[in-house]
Amino acid sequence: MDEAPKSLILKGWKLAFSSDSMRGSGASSQGDLTSRLEVAERRVIRVAVPEIGNPELPPDDGHTWRKYGQKRILNSIFPRGYYRCTHQKSYQCPAKKTVQRLDVDPSILEVTYINHHICHLSSTAPSLAPPPPPHLLPSGGVVVNHLLTSAASNSGKMWLPLSTETGEGDAEYGVVHMADTMFNSGGAAGTSNSFMDLLIFQANAKDDSSVIRHGINL
């Protein structure tokens, strides 16, 4: 029902990136399933929702997502959206992502990325996806990319720390650069790698010419 141009919404996005692998919830307690079968790591990114457009519209990370479900979570007044890589059908991209609005901060969207993208391999998309930059790093990856491809030359980027309102495990973090990541599968049992690199990426919309959108229509 809404047909708001996504391209415009991307302007002025603030991204808070926190990488964190392995959580204590669920499987880690028993240490059974955490063997190595499910290496699904989850990265939690916080983004400020734009004042315009759908507040639940997640930022473009350079990949197309297909919503496959929405569920209401206890504790949250807002429902959680489940997205999957559109290429999963064509490329089997295991990448998934969930978008949840913080009840405490409706202006913040908590996007949880699960798994990495494996698309980009086949160049079936010649003129599609001009965004080269967005690439997750080799492991540990930082999925945070900027849609400002053409604006790469733009120097209006600012990295600053974003809030910590929850004051939970997300204690204060210093600004960092891209996560380095060293997690790997398996070994981690017991390894305390609760590190979280947080970085905020503010896209300056100085360059309107930046093509943030990639062909979505078919």
Add this chain to the structure above:
DNA sequence: ATAATTTGACCACT
């Protein structure tokens, strides 16, 4: 017509 989104129900795990 195709593809994506929507909503509900089902399933799995805790």
Add this chain to the structure above:
DNA sequence: AGTGGTCAAATTAT
């Protein structure tokens, strides 16, 4: 039993 997650069918949008 409850919650969270996924699938499936229907609907809507492109």
